Amino acid sequence: MKKMTPVTILAIETSCDETSVAVLRDGTLLSNIVSSQLVHDTYGGVVPELASRAHQKLMIPIVNEALGKAGISPADITAIGGVYGPGLMGSLLVGLNFGKAYAYALNVPFVGVNHMEAHIYSNFITTPSPEFPFLCLTVSGGHTQLVLVRRDFDFEIIGETRDDAAGEAFDKVAKMLGLGYPGGPRVDKLAKSGNPAAIRFPRSFLPGDRFGFSFSGIKTSVLYYLRDHRLLNTQIADSLLADICASFQAAVVDVLTEKTLDAAAFLGVQDIAVAGGVSANSGLRTTLTSRAAKRNCRVFVPPFEYCTDNGAMIALTAYRKYLAGYRSALSQTAIPYLSLGEVIEGAAHG
Numbered sequence: 001m002k003k004m005t006p007v008t009i010l011a012i013e014t015s016c017d018e019t020s021v022a023v024l025r026d027g028t029l030l031s032n033i034v035s036s037q038l039v040h041d042t043y044g045g046v047v048p049e050l051a052s053r054a055h056q057k058l059m060i061p062i063v064n065e066a067l068g069k070a071g072i073s074p075a076d077i078t079a080i081g082g083v084y085g086p087g088l089m090g091s092l093l094v095g096l097n098f099g100k101a102y103a104y105a106l107n108v109p110f111v112g113v114n115h116m117e118a119h120i121y122s123n124f125i126t127t128p129s130p131e132f133p134f135l136c137l138t139v140s141g142g143h144t145q146l147v148l149v150r151r152d153f154d155f156e157i158i159g160e161t162r163d164d165a166a167g168e169a170f171d172k173v174a175k176m177l178g179l180g181y182p183g184g185p186r187v188d189k190l191a192k193s194g195n196p197a198a199i200r201f202p203r204s205f206l207p208g209d210r211f212g213f214s215f216s217g218i219k220t221s222v223l224y225y226l227r228d229h230r231l232l233n234t235q236i237a238d239s240l241l242a243d244i245c246a247s248f249q250a251a252v253v254d255v256l257t258e259k260t261l262d263a264a265a266f267l268g269v270q271d272i273a274v275a276g277g278v279s280a281n282s283g284l285r286t287t288l289t290s291r292a293a294k295r296n297c298r299v300f301v302p303p304f305e306y307c308t309d310n311g312a313m314i315a316l317t318a319y320r321k322y323l324a325g326y327r328s329a330l331s332q333t334a335i336p337y338l339s340l341g342e343v344i345e346g347a348a349h350g
């Protein structure tokens, strides 16, 4: 019997401040190298120009590391996958141009991937994974969306944030508390030893926008709390800091959980996936999972390393797109405001 040639994808993620390259063979991950750029910590947020310069410096060493760890040579690559939006223009351009040039040099196809789509597909890197149709709560530094995924590459945005993304709110509150950047993981860690009922921060349920979100109000409430208690720009006692983090996190998690469960009931879906950096949040994981169980819904959250930006999710998405016949033209440009399910400009299908 003739042996099937394996499909080996090398995929690149450079949409923001993570330079990541992964190698996937026939759906199995062989390597996933993620380099988080530390340079931004000093500035309390991502500095776009510094991000693209760091991507340039890291690109080739990380590709070589990913190939080495996977134990493959460039000649084994079937196709290159790469993110082309949404994200920071300069950052996207570095990875996309490298990916296209590499594909051209190796004479293999290039498969462009939407970063938000890839976050959803991070739920398929390991098993068990959700069954179609399912609802995905995508919560990252730039987005908060409830997406109905009917089948492969068939997405409908049911609701999204009208102002700050959930991750952005975590990062801004962390900054107010002097916790540095990125703030989400630090707030999460401190919240574990705090009392979530210590301070009652508001929950924005937006009666007129059933599946929409708003996180700018809670951010302002934390600011007013700090101002009224003369805590701005001061050293806050450890136990109070933990209580503020726990109370803020509880308010955000409450809204995310209730709106997600309401949408799942409304749509009649039982499987709920969570994706994006904030899906690493321990409060969201436990609260959503326990409340969903009471309503007979199953919750899927990727392992921690696939929640924040990573090449593995780009590789998995590129693999599925490759099998479905998607190929991108080498004229594919970076699209910073690309939305989910948007038709790919300059790409050929088939």
Ligand code: KG4
Pocket: 016, 139, 140, 141, 142, 143, 166, 167, 168, 170, 171, 182, 183, 184, 185, 188, 276, 277, 278, 279, 280, 281, 282, 307, 308, 309
């Ligand atoms: O998906 P991601 O890596 O990048 C974007 O596409 O935005 O998400 C990054 C966001 C940041 O805002 C970060 O603070 C947040 O995810 N984040 C967390 C946690 N880990 C990362 N937020 C809350 N709790 C966490 N454990």
Ligand code: ZN
Pocket: 115, 119, 140, 141, 276, 277, 308, 309
């Ligand atoms: Zn992301």
